[in-house]
Amino acid sequence: MAGSGWAPPRLDGFILTERLGTGTYATVYKAYRKRDTREVVAIKCVSKRSLNRASVENLLTEIEILKTIRHPHIVELKDFQWDSDHIYLIMEFCAGGDLSRFIRMRRILPEKVARVFLQQLACALKFLHDHNISHLDLKPQNILLSTPENPQLKLADFGFAQYMSPWDEKHVLRGSPLYMAPEMVCRQQYDARVDLWSVGVILYEALFGRPPFASRSFAELEEKIRSDRAVELPSRPLLSPECRDLLGQLLERDPLKRISFERFFAHPFVDMEHVPGPESLCKATDLVVEAVKKDQEGDASAALSLYCKALEYFVPALHYESDARRKEAIRAKVGQYISRAEELKALVTSSSKKLLQRENPARELLKEMAKDKPRLCAALEMASAAIAKEEEGKDDGDTLELYQRSLGELLLLLAGELRWVLQGHPSCAGC
Structure with missing residues (x-):
């Protein structure tokens, strides 16, 4: 039962230890290379038995995308291997956990902190946008933090990602309903702008401690998402006008009225000119x-x-x-x-x-x-x-x-x- 997480599978050259997380068809373990460096990595173990045609396509796309991209705010795929039972994605290890846990431990994030994380996420999205890649499953659980202290944000889990030009349109349901754009939930055609809605939901959750459509059931969630009412921003905590303006433009239900990628990257609250970096x-x-x-x-x-x-x-x-x-x-x-x-x-x-x-x-x-x-x-x-x-x-x-x-x-x-x-x-x- 290696894929279920009871005991880590064996992989040549690595010692697999604690389980970091589990999904529909994969379990992620912390691991050490047996070489002298004893490098710490995360290994995503995919059980071949659990794969259907769609999940095989998702996995191949994830490997293809991660193999070709290198960016300081995107989790690095170091290698991939396979045996008769599993496919292994050997990934960069992020010791700081995910953004969901980070927010939960602090209840809400001060605007200054949320802004630094948003800037780092914007850098990753700019890189993806320039390469015609849409993530399509942006949520705090898929945003990892490099270390517990002074963390760098790392965008992870490209299982739903697609090569999409800005004019490409899809209608397949992908991602997590809480963070999913209305046009996707309503099974309408959608394009790369669904990622910008998800950024808005993540920023809202960081600032207010819960996503805008937090619900007790999927039916209640779907009703809130399908509503025509504008998303209301709580009056507390107090936020800067620039922050409120960006939230309003990201959480625009109509994708044609939603902020564009170009305007998002140029927005004064994102302020990519002053993103912390070596320059x-x-x-x-x-x-x-x-x-x-x-x-x-x-x-x-x-x-x-x-x-x-x-x-x-x-x-x-x-x-x-x-x-x-x-x-x-x-x-x-x-x-x-x-x-x-x-x-x-x-x-x-x-x-x-x-x-x-x-x-x-x-x-x-x-x-x-x-x-x-x-x-x-x-x-x-x-x-x-x-x-x-x-x-x-x-x-x-x-x-x-x-x-x-x-x-x-x-x-x-x-x-x-x-x-x-x-x-x-x-x-x-x-x-």
């Missing part, structure tokens, strides 16, 4: 060098802009860095940059009226900084309102305050985010 520190350092140069030249406004842009890359650099000593060194440097940026903000604010006059280059810099940041756009509109009041001769005591509030907004946002990191709060892993 984050290089980009931050380059901007700081420019900021220091402008600072030395006495161009306070340009220096402030560059320091702030650098800080936007230092936050993901801190998330990405795993070496404790390097992390501490980055934190110390960032503390200095925040202090200097605050000094520059005071300098810029003190001459705020002059800086925000029309046609002033500093104002154009601020506009550039505000791109894709709704709160900052609002701050600049506030400044424009102050200018309009001045031009109409209504220069009362509120006008200067409007200038100051608008100029202070960027640094408040960035400094708030950085202090959260700098004060020793855990990164996404420890929340």
Whole structure:
């Protein structure tokens, strides 16, 4: 009964130990290579007796897809073997369990944590999208975490995945009903956008602790999914406008109105430009060098802009860095940059009226900084309102305050985010 999990099957070159999970036709075990390295792997053991024609096709597609792709946020297929009873997929081992367990242990995830995971999932989906691959079974149980501490998200289980161009349409029921797009549940034709609905359900569950259509029975679930009512977002916990906007666009029942992949990857909440990665520190350092140069030249406004842009890359650099000593060194440097940026903000604010006059280059810099940041756009509109009041001769005591509030907004946002990191709060892993 090897496939049932009572005793692991034997596989040359490996020692199979504890069972990690079981599915319809496969059991996954933790295993060690017998070689000197004693590498830890996960082995998906598929019992040949349990396979029907559809599951054989799914398994072959999974092997074909995983064999050809390598990505830091997709579980790696290292090898596959077979004997008379089983087919074995030798996979990268992820010690952090799955996202479902991670959410359950914490009840809900803070928005900052959910956002880091969403960014990593978006990176994996961008890679798949560029290769015309649709996962078709996105759910927290199929999203693994590399380690218990400072985990990296790894997309797994490509058993339902398909090579699908954006214009391909299918009508076969695939995936898990709780995370399944309405058009798939209703057995209508569907395309790659079903994955975006599933991303919305996963994000909703991470933020609110349960999926939007949590139900006591399949009949109740099906009724909720088939409903025409828009998906309502709970008022608590409080979320940023960007986060709520993305959730609303992902959980759009009509696939023609749902956010597209291109708009999803470009959405300010996903912010793929600032995903933690090996380039984050290089980009931050380059901007700081420019900021220091402008600072030395006495161009306070340009220096402030560059320091702030650098800080936007230092936050993901801190998330990405795993070496404790390097992390501490980055934190110390960032503390200095925040202090200097605050000094520059005071300098810029003190001459705020002059800086925000029309046609002033500093104002154009601020506009550039505000791109894709709704709160900052609002701050600049506030400044424009102050200018309009001045031009109409209504220069009362509120006008200067409007200038100051608008100029202070960027640094408040960035400094708030950085202090959260700098004060020793855990990164996404420890929340």
